[in-house]
Amino acid sequence: SQRVKIKALLQSQQTEIDVTVKGWVRTFRNNQFIALNDGSTNNNIQVVVDFENTDAALLKRITTGAAISVTGKLVASLGKGQTVEIKATEIEILGDSDPEKYPLQPKKHSLEFLREIAHLRFRTNTFGAIFRVRNSLAFAVHQFFQERGFVYLHTPVITASDAEGAGETFHVTNFDLDNIPKTDTGEIDFKQDFFGRPTNLTVSGQLEGELGAMALSDVYTFGPTFRAENSNTTRHLAEFWMIEPEVAFNDLADNMDLAEDMLKYVIRYALDKNADDIEFLTQRLQEEEKQKPQNERSEMTLLEKLQFCLNNDFERLTYTEAIDILKESTPNKKKKFQYPVEGWGTDLQSEHERYLVEKHFKKPVILTDYPKEIKAFYMRQNDDGKTVGAMDILFPGIGEIIGGSQREERLDKLEQRMDEMGIPKDELWWYLDTRRFGGCPHSGFGLGFERLVLFVTGMGNIRDVIPFPRFPKNAEF
Numbered sequence: 315s316q317r318v319k320i321k322a323l324l325q326s327q328q329t330e331i332d333v334t335v336k337g338w339v340r341t342f343r344n345n346q347f348i349a350l351n352d353g354s355t356n357n358n359i360q361v362v363v364d365f366e367n368t369d370a371a372l373l374k375r376i377t378t379g380a381a382i383s384v385t386g387k388l389v390a391s392l393g394k395g396q397t398v399e400i401k402a403t404e405i406e407i408l409g410d411s412d413p414e415k416y417p418l419q420p421k422k423h424s425l426e427f428l429r430e431i432a433h434l435r436f437r438t439n440t441f442g443a444i445f446r447v448r449n450s451l452a453f454a455v456h457q458f459f460q461e462r463g464f465v466y467l468h469t470p471v472i473t474a475s476d477a478e479g480a481g482e483t484f485h486v487t488n489f490d491l492d493n494i495p496k497t498d499t500g501e502i503d504f505k506q507d508f509f510g511r512p513t514n515l516t517v518s519g520q521l522e523g524e525l526g527a528m529a530l531s532d533v534y535t536f537g538p539t540f541r542a543e544n545s546n547t548t549r550h551l552a553e554f555w556m557i558e559p560e561v562a563f564n565d566l567a568d569n570m571d572l573a574e575d576m577l578k579y580v581i582r583y584a585l586d587k588n589a590d591d592i593e594f595l596t597q598r599l600q601e602e603e604k605q606k607p608q609n610e611r612s613e614m615t616l617l618e619k620l621q622f623c624l625n626n627d628f629e630r631l632t633y634t635e636a637i638d639i640l641k642e643s644t645p646n647k648k649k650k651f652q653y654p655v656e657g658w659g660t661d662l663q664s665e666h667e668r669y670l671v672e673k674h675f676k677k678p679v680i681l682t683d684y685p686k687e688i689k690a691f692y693m694r695q696n697d698d699g700k701t702v703g704a705m706d707i708l709f710p711g712i713g714e715i716i717g718g719s720q721r722e723e724r725l726d727k728l729e730q731r732m733d734e735m736g737i738p739k740d741e742l743w744w745y746l747d748t749r750r751f752g753g754c755p756h757s758g759f760g761l762g763f764e765r766l767v768l769f770v771t772g773m774g775n776i777r778d779v780i781p782f783p784r785f786p787k788n789a790e791f
């Protein structure tokens with residue numbers, strides 16, 4: 315068929331041409347005006363129906379939610395807010411939608427309600443905009459790395475390693491759950507399982523990414539990651555996508571530069587490519603802000619926030635400096651931090667991170683050189699004996715968006731740290747091999763893709779920026 319996308323038609327300079335569009339009916343007014351949407355943009359095209367010459371039975375089937383095909387003439391529109399419309403000569407119903415049962419009525423629905431009908435929420439303006447922005451960000455991530463000569467390395471989804479030793483893994487098995495083989499001593503006999511050993515879904519592709527970087531120099535992964543953390547927060551999912559570059563011969567400063575460049579590149583790309591969607595989301599957020607008391611309203615609009623992020627250097631400071639700032643701070647006159655800053659050596663809570671970003675520096679922040687006790691075994695040990703070459707990037711409204719580090723390339727130091735932390739060296743023999751044979755300085759980071767989408771769309775809950783969110787007690791569709 316000669317189907318044309320509605321977005322292209324609305325930008326068309328040409329009128330008085332015959333066109334065919336297909337999409338879903340948003341509204342049908344006075345038996346005459348159809349607002350039709352095909353997901354290419356939030357702007358509907360108006361279809362003018364010649365109702366006197368149209369079969370009454372067909373008119374009845376033009377209901378909200380129905381899929382239709384329209385052929386007609388594209389003409390200049392006299393209507394407010396639209397330049398063109400279609401004078402229909404032929405309308406075909408492709409799929410009926412019972413108006414009594416269709417859950418999406420032409421009114422504003424709450425995000426909570428839409429989360430319960432995640433299979434249909436794509437058809438709303440808000441989610442259309444979110445998923446088009448998400449698509450552009452994903453494309454831009456690939457483009458950024460490809461332009462710089464990185465190799466896209468596919469790391470496994472099923473692995474035998476729990477990269478961080480954090481134990482938040484989903485187990486993978488093909489055992490018959492009613493009949494799990496046991497050893498003589500009554501333990502689960504993993505030798506009889508599919509892989510002959512315990513396996514789990516990946517929590518990070520980093521360790522495998524490092525193996526790639528030790529030959530290809532510049533690699534990145536971009537794939538799904540799984541964490542069985544029972545946290546019902548607005549920032550955590552059980553299944554999320556992570557972007558993990560790993561670069562040989564890079565130190566921590568190079569790593570920070572790469573991360574800041576990448577974030578700015580992909581945000582700029584979406585701002586350019588999805589200007590109309592980001593404008594829509596900005597308006598949406600302004601409406602929401604109006605509901606809040608004056609003193610809680612955001613000082614900047616979404617669009618201003620994004621532009622501000624592009625036009626300013628991220629603030630870089632050490633964890634130790636951040637603790638000093640936090641110890642002297644009270645977030646506002648009345649309230650102290652819910653979790654008091656306990657002093658050097660403890661991990662920051664997201665309220666501390668957001669305080670630094672939103673109140674103290676008022677811009678994105680990169681914190682470096684964390685205490686080794688609160689970071690993973692593979693991070694490079696600093697000469698002070700207390701800290702490691704870690705970096706976390708903190709964003710307004712989000713908190714941690716990136717976690718990264720320079721990796722420990724010195725075999726003796728790495729083995730010593732693994733011993734201290736009780737990480738089994740024999741299981742990670744392949745990882746240690748890269749240090750035995752031409753190990754070199756290298757660094758990398760992990761960017762939580764959904765946290766990036768949260769930032770760029772201005773949404774408040776991570777469950778609203780992934781098509782099919784996975785969280786505790788939720789995996790219906």
Ligand code: ATP
Nearest residue numbers: 541549550551552554714715716717760761762765
């Ligand atoms: P947090 O402190 O927010 O729990 P983390 O330090 O446990 O994050 P990392 O192991 O450093 O996370 O993972 C790298 C990045 O992946 C994080 O900076 C974040 O952007 C993202 N991320 C981590 N856990 C989740 C999750 N459960 N859902 C979505 N994104 C996540």
Ligand code: MG
Nearest residue numbers: 541543545550
């Ligand atoms: Mg975590």
Ligand code: MG
Nearest residue numbers: 661706714717
């Ligand atoms: Mg963290």
Ligand code: MG
Nearest residue numbers: 706714716717
């Ligand atoms: Mg982290």
